[in-house]
Amino acid sequence: MNSEKGLLTYLKNKEYAEGAFIFGSYARNPEGKHNDIDVFVLINENWWKRESKVINGIEHELFYFPSEYALNILKTEKDFNMAGWFMNTKIILDKNNSLSEFIPTAKEIVNKKLEEFDAEWWAYKIGDRLQDIEQEREDETQKLFLMNCLLKEILFVFFLSKKILPVKENYFVKKIAKLDPKLYSLINRFYESKQLNDKMAVLNKMIIQLNIGKPTTKLTTIKIELKD
Incomplete structure (x- = not known):
């Protein structure tokens, strides 16, 4: 929980951060043992990057994406790598309900792709x-x-x-x-x-x-x- 508070403080200071959610093993089982914490950050600027950041002594892997770019990856990726990020999520920041709209859209894309197995x-x-x-x-x-x-x-x-x-x-x-x-x-x-x-x-x-x-x-x- 202290990790989540530290992460929230870190992201709140970034004006471009519209929302953020934790995904992966920590989202499934916060009480378990984790090497790091994976975080998706929705941004309102036109760039993306990955950042490794130690927050409160815990390694975080942050993935920054604008909405349309992330959705396009979901539509086109063959390995379903990013798709898995949206199956177990723990929202920690959501300005203007941005993620409340974004996550269901992402899940809809993933489910549609699964139904269209070729x-x-x-x-x-x-x-x-x-x-x-x-x-x-x-x-x-x-x-x-x-x-x-x-x-x-x-x-x-x-x-x-x-x-x-x-x-x-x-x-x-x-x-x-x-x-x-x-x-x-x-x-x-x-x-x-x-x-x-x-x-x-x-x-x-x-x-x-x-x-x-x-x-x-x-x-x-x-x-x-x-x-x-």
């Missing part, structure tokens, strides 16, 4: 990765690296295919253990397998389980008219 696009992305793995015949270490990259993509797509916001990568496996024990078992088999062929067989089973169609290296998108 299975064809991900079948292409996975197909492209499979081709890279197939073509690597000289360096087993490189081939294994590509397999690990594919595994990460498969787990990411699993969340999207279920219309679930992906968690941070360091929580992928723990979350999947709760959501899908069968997929979790395949992850274990992948890491326990000693032979690359066995690992590849496990990855193919995972891809089938995603139910996104047959992987392909061909993709044609719709035409999108560009604004002047």
Whole structure:
């Protein structure tokens, strides 16, 4: 709580700060142990930056964004990184109810993107990765690296295919253990397998389980008219 008071004092002195909320692990569990505190700061000027700041002896990571710029990132980002910021929030500053309007708009964008899961696009992305793995015949270490990259993509797509916001990568496996024990078992088999062929067989089973169609290296998108 002292950290929140110190943070509020720090931001109140900044005229450009319209609102601020804490997100991440601290917002979910303020009483837990935290390495730092993540803060989104809504500003009324046309710039953005990240700032590491020690306040009352606690490391804070502050992310400053104007409204339209942040919303555009939410609309266009592929990794859903910023999207996760808005799922658990603790507002500490809200001048003129700026965040009271901004946060629901942000959540609406995220939910719309989750509903518009593009299975064809991900079948292409996975197909492209499979081709890279197939073509690597000289360096087993490189081939294994590509397999690990594919595994990460498969787990990411699993969340999207279920219309679930992906968690941070360091929580992928723990979350999947709760959501899908069968997929979790395949992850274990992948890491326990000693032979690359066995690992590849496990990855193919995972891809089938995603139910996104047959992987392909061909993709044609719709035409999108560009604004002047």
